[in-house]
Amino acid sequence: MKLRTAKFVVKEGFVNTYRNVLMSLASMGIVAASLVILGFFWIITVNIKYNTQFLKDQPEMQIFCNPEMDGHQLGMLEWTIGRDKRIKEYEKVDKKQAFEKAKEMLGDDKDVLEGLDESFMPVSFIIKLNNSADYGEVVEKYKNYPGVDSVRYSKKAIDYINRILRGLQIGSSLLIAILVVIAVFIIANTIKLTVFARRKEISIMKYIGATDWFIRLPFIVEGIIIGLIGAFVSFLALFIIYKLGGGWVQNDFIMVKLVGMKDVAFQLIMVSCLLGSLVGASGSIISIRKYLRV
Amino acid sequence: MVEFKTVVKKYSNGTVALNNVSFNIKKGDFTFLVGPSGSGKSTILKLILKEEEPTEGSVFVNGYDLSVLKRKEIPCFRRSLGVVFQDFRLLPNKTVYENVEFAMQITEALPKEIRRQVPMALALVGLSRKANAYPNQLSGGEQQRVAIARALVNNPSLIIADEPTGNLDPETSWEIMKLIQEVNMRGTTVIVATHEKSIVDKMQKHVIAIERGEIIRDQEKGQYENEVKDSKICC
Ligand SMILES: Nc1ncnc2c1ncn2[C@@H]1O[C@H](COP(=O)(O)OP(=O)(O)OP(=O)(O)O)[C@@H](O)[C@H]1O
Numbered sequence: 001m002k003l004r005t006a007k008f009v010v011k012e013g014f015v016n017t018y019r020n021v022l023m024s025l026a027s028m029g030i031v032a033a034s035l036v037i038l039g040f041f042w043i044i045t046v047n048i049k050y051n052t053q054f055l056k057d058q059p060e061m062q063i064f065c066n067p068e069m070d071g072h073q074l075g076m077l078e079w080t081i082g083r084d085k086r087i088k089e090y091e092k093v094d095k096k097q098a099f100e101k102a103k104e105m106l107g108d109d110k111d112v113l114e115g116l117d118e119s120f121m122p123v124s125f126i127i128k129l130n131n132s133a134d135y136g137e138v139v140e141k142y143k144n145y146p147g148v149d150s151v152r153y154s155k156k157a158i159d160y161i162n163r164i165l166r167g168l169q170i171g172s173s174l175l176i177a178i179l180v181v182i183a184v185f186i187i188a189n190t191i192k193l194t195v196f197a198r199r200k201e202i203s204i205m206k207y208i209g210a211t212d213w214f215i216r217l218p219f220i221v222e223g224i225i226i227g228l229i230g231a232f233v234s235f236l237a238l239f240i241i242y243k244l245g246g247g248w249v250q251n252d253f254i255m256v257k258l259v260g261m262k263d264v265a266f267q268l269i270m271v272s273c274l275l276g277s278l279v280g281a282s283g284s285i286i287s288i289r290k291y292l293r294v
Numbered sequence: 295m296v297e298f299k300t301v302v303k304k305y306s307n308g309t310v311a312l313n314n315v316s317f318n319i320k321k322g323d324f325t326f327l328v329g330p331s332g333s334g335k336s337t338i339l340k341l342i343l344k345e346e347e348p349t350e351g352s353v354f355v356n357g358y359d360l361s362v363l364k365r366k367e368i369p370c371f372r373r374s375l376g377v378v379f380q381d382f383r384l385l386p387n388k389t390v391y392e393n394v395e396f397a398m399q400i401t402e403a404l405p406k407e408i409r410r411q412v413p414m415a416l417a418l419v420g421l422s423r424k425a426n427a428y429p430n431q432l433s434g435g436e437q438q439r440v441a442i443a444r445a446l447v448n449n450p451s452l453i454i455a456d457e458p459t460g461n462l463d464p465e466t467s468w469e470i471m472k473l474i475q476e477v478n479m480r481g482t483t484v485i486v487a488t489h490e491k492s493i494v495d496k497m498q499k500h501v502i503a504i505e506r507g508e509i510i511r512d513q514e515k516g517q518y519e520n521e522v523k524d525s526k527i528c529c
C-alpha cells in the first residue's frame with residue numbers, strides 16, 4: 001500500500017468516527033468500562049502477589065534438634081545437610097541465637113525466661129529446597145535422623161497462597177476473556193450499524209473498483225480509534241480509583257502495602273491499548289465481512 | 295469488446311432472467327439495450343460487471359474471460375470500466391469534486407494526476423462551477439453528470455449505463471444522452487440500457503432488443519421497435 005493511500009485510509013477512519021460521534025462515544029464507553037473492570041482485577045492480582053511475596057521468602061523448612069544433642073551428632077547432621085543435593089541453602093540457628101529470638105518473640109513476657117539460659121534451646125537448621133516438590137522426601141529423611149527432634153515446614157501456607165493466586169489468575173483470565181468477547185461483540189455491533197448505514201457507499205466503492213482492503217481499512221481504523229480512546233479513558237479512571245481507593249485501603253489495613261501506581265502504570269496502559277485496539281479492529285472485521293460480497 | 299456466448303442466467307429463486315443470449319459489441323460502439331421491464335437488461339449489465347455469474351455460457355469483456363477472473367482481480371477489472379446508474383449513486387458525504395476524485399484515489403493514482411484529471415472530467419460534463427457542492431444540492435441531471443464524470447475520470451475503455459435517464463425529465467435526458475454520445479465519440483465504447491423509445495429512435499445506434507430473457511433483435515442503426523410492429527401498436 002502506498003503512503004498516500006494509508007493517509008487517505010486513516011483520514012477516512014477519523015472522519016467516520018467523528019460522523020458517528022454518538023455511537024462511537026457509546027462504544028468507547030463500553031470498551032472503557034470493560035477495560036476498567038479488567039484493569040481492576042489485574043491490579044488486585046498484582047497487589048496480592050506483591051503482598052504475599054514475604055511468605056515465599058520465609059523458611060520453607062526448619063529442622064529442630066534435641067537440646068541434648070551432642071556436638072558429634074550435630075556435626076554429622078550439618079555435614080549431611082550441606083551435602084544434600086535437594087537443599088539449596090541452609091542457615092544454622094545455634095542455641096544462643098535461638099534464645100535471643102525467643103526473648104524477642106516473648107517481648108514483655110520475657111521474664112518467663114528469668115533464670116534460664118540458652119542451654120535448653122534447640123539448635124535448628126533453616127533449609128531452602130531447590131525444588132519444593134521434594135519436601136516430602138526431605139522431611140521423611142531428617143525426621144528420623146539421630147538427634148533430630150522435629151521437622152517443621154510452612155509448605156502448607158505456601159501451597160495455600162499459591163492456590164489462591166492461581167485461582168485468582170484463572171478467574172481473572174476467564175473474566176478478561178469474557179469481557180473481551182463482550183467488548184468485541186459490542187464494537188462489532190456499533191460498526192455494523194455504521195456499515196449498514198453506509199452499505200450503499202460500500203457497494204458504490206465496489207462498483208468503481210475499490211479493493212476489499214481499501215474499503216475495510218477505514219472501518220478498522222475506526223474500530224482502533226474507538227478501542228484506543230476507550231483504553232485511555234479506562235486508564236485515567238483506574239488511575240483515579242487507585243489514587244483514591246489506595247489511600248483508603250492502606251489506612252484501614254495497615255498490613256497491606258500497595259504497589260506504586262508508577263510501577264504498574266506503564267504495563268497497564270500498554271495492555272489496555274493493545275487490548276483496546278485489538279478489540280476494535282476485530283469488531284470491525286467481523287461486522288464488515290458480510291457487506292463486501294458484491 | 296463485449297461478447298456473450300450462449301449465456302443462461304438463472305437466479306437462485308428459479309427465475310430465468312436470460313435464456314441463451316449471444317451478442318457481440320465492437321470497440322467504439324454505442325449500443326442501446328432495450329426491452330420492457332423485467333426483460334433482463336440489468337441482468338446483462340450485472341454479468342458484464344461480474345456482479346453476477348452466468349449459469350451457463352461465457353462472457354468476455356475488455357479481453358477478460360470473466361469466468362476465469364479471480365475474486366482478487368475483480369477490482370482491477372472494474373477500474374477498466376465506468377458505470378452509471380439510474381439513481382446516480384454518488385457518495386452523499388463527499389463534494390462533487392471529492393466524488394470524482396475518489397474514483398481515482400482507489401486506483402492509487404498520483405496526486406498530480408488527480409489534480410489534472412478531475413477538473414478535466416468536471417469540465418467535460420459542464421460542472422466545473424459546482425465542484426464544491428454536495429450531491430443533495432444538485433438537480434438530478436447535475437448529479438447524473440457527476441456520475442458520468444466519475445465514470446470517465448479513469449479513462450475507461452467501456453462505459454456501462456443502466457437507465458441513466460430513468461429519473462430525469464425528457465429535456466435533461468437528452469442532454470445526458472448527448473453527453474454520453476460525446477464520450478463515445480472520444481473513442482469509449484458505450485452500452486446504455488434504457489426504456490426511452492424517443493431517444494433510441496432518434497439516435498440511430500446499435501440496438502439490442504431483449505424480451506423475457508431472449509434477444510429478439512440485434513440491429514446496427516436500429517430503433518426501439520421494428521417499424522412495422524411500431525406502426526401497428528402505436529395509437
Ligand atoms: N437478484 C435477483 N434474484 C432473483 N431474481 C432476479 C434478481 N434480479 C433480477 N431478477 C429477475 O430477473 C428478471 C430480469 O430482471 P432485470 O433486472 O434484468 O430486468 P430489467 O430488464 O433490468 O428490468 P427494468 O427495466 O425494470 O430495470 C426479472 O424477472 C427479475 O425479477
Ligand SMILES: [Mg+2]
Nearest residue numbers: 335336337456
Ligand atoms: Mg433494470
